[in-house]
Amino acid sequence: MSGLHGFCTSINPKLIRIYNPTTTNPFPNRTTTNLCLNHHHVISAVHLFSSSEALTLRRVSSMATATPSSSTDESKPFSVLFVCLGNICRSPAAEAVFRNLVEKRGLTSNFRIDSAGTIGYHEGNKADGRMRAASQRRGIEVTSISRPIRPSDFREFDLILAMDLQNKEDILSAYERWRFKEPLPPDAPKKVKLMCSYCKKHSEKEVPDPYYGGPQGFEKVLDLLEDACESMLDSIVQSQNAPTSAST
Ligand code: 4NP
Numbered sequence: 001m002s003g004l005h006g007f008c009t010s011i012n013p014k015l016i017r018i019y020n021p022t023t024t025n026p027f028p029n030r031t032t033t034n035l036c037l038n039h040h041h042v043i044s045a046v047h048l049f050s051s052s053e054a055l056t057l058r059r060v061s062s063m064a065t066a067t068p069s070s071s072t073d074e075s076k077p078f079s080v081l082f083v084c085l086g087n088i089c090r091s092p093a094a095e096a097v098f099r100n101l102v103e104k105r106g107l108t109s110n111f112r113i114d115s116a117g118t119i120g121y122h123e124g125n126k127a128d129g130r131m132r133a134a135s136q137r138r139g140i141e142v143t144s145i146s147r148p149i150r151p152s153d154f155r156e157f158d159l160i161l162a163m164d165l166q167n168k169e170d171i172l173s174a175y176e177r178w179r180f181k182e183p184l185p186p187d188a189p190k191k192v193k194l195m196c197s198y199c200k201k202h203s204e205k206e207v208p209d210p211y212y213g214g215p216q217g218f219e220k221v222l223d224l225l226e227d228a229c230e231s232m233l234d235s236i237v238q239s240q241n242a243p244t245s246a247s248t
Contacts (some may be wrong), residue, residue: 023038032182078236079112087117087146090207090221091163092127093135094195096142097222098229105233114157117202118170120148128211134218135172137144138226151178155186161195161232164206166191198235 082094097114102111117123127142135142153160154175162168171192178184196205207224209222210217 017139031131052163064116077110077112078240079157079159079161080232081115081157082113082115082163083118083149083160083167084115084207085167085170085209086122086211087144087148088122088125088128089131089210089218090163090225091115091117091141092142092144092146093131093221094161094163094207094225094229095144096135098139098233100140100227101233107233107237112157115144116147116153118149118167118174122146123148125157130215130218134215134222138222140222141194144179149174149187151182151184154178154184156192158191160192161228163191163195164209165194168194195228196224198232200231201227203208 023165065183080098081099082091084090084094092115095113099108099111099113102113113122123146125146127144127146130140149171151174160171162171172189173194175184175188179188185246195207196202202224207221207228208217
């Protein structure tokens with residue numbers, strides 16, 4: 001199946017966990033506000049930044065120059081969107097794996113992490129039970145609710161990760177269609193990267209679709225995602241700490 005459906009006009013925000021109070025908080029003097037939108041959609045907004053966090057955020061946003069990004073607002077978390085076909089197997093798992101790593105490093109408040117599908121067929125559904133179970137066995141909770149990619153994603157996200165070549169092509173086709181209907185950043189296509197381009201331990205070029213296969217397919221997906229997410233986060237942190245022309 002290929003090609004994107006028309007963009008979603010309904011308000012369907014995913015669960016966006018900017019700050020998780022159950023993990024170690026490197027910035028204790030910050031509070032959060034939870035705004036319930038409906039029975040399964042919560043936006044967690046972060047308020048009151050300490051000066052050390054302001055510094056960290058400035059560093060995070062400075063990586064915009066080192067990786068594809070149009071983010072110029074230094075107070076904005078760095079935003080990463082994972083995209084596959086249905087948004088019920090690979091990209092929700094990628095979202096969970098990456099969030100888990102970010103939480104372990106105490107960087108939760110510096111990131112906005114989300115996922116989407118190039119089709120809206122599974123919109124509103126939980127991730128595939130097989131994917132959730134395989135992730136759970138590795139201590140990773142997959143909580144996201146499926147939604148299709150939308151035009152605003154090209155404005156809002158700094159980095160868009162496609163799971164396979166077809167996904168990447170579909171994401172770029174959607175951009176080409178939508179940019180004639182509403183203003184989208186001209187450099188947005190540069191934000192779209194293949195997930196496996198970050199893999200260090202694996203030589204695969206794509207994260208294979210596990211949907212019609214057996215259980216070993218879900219394990220392979222997680223092996224690739226753990227490899228890619230680890231080195232992607234390393235490269236983000238590294239580039240945010242690198243001196244930029246503006247700071248030298
Ligand atoms: P995903 O997997 O793109 O990794 O979420 C799939 C989910 C659903 C379908 C195909 C792939 N489907 O054909 O419904």
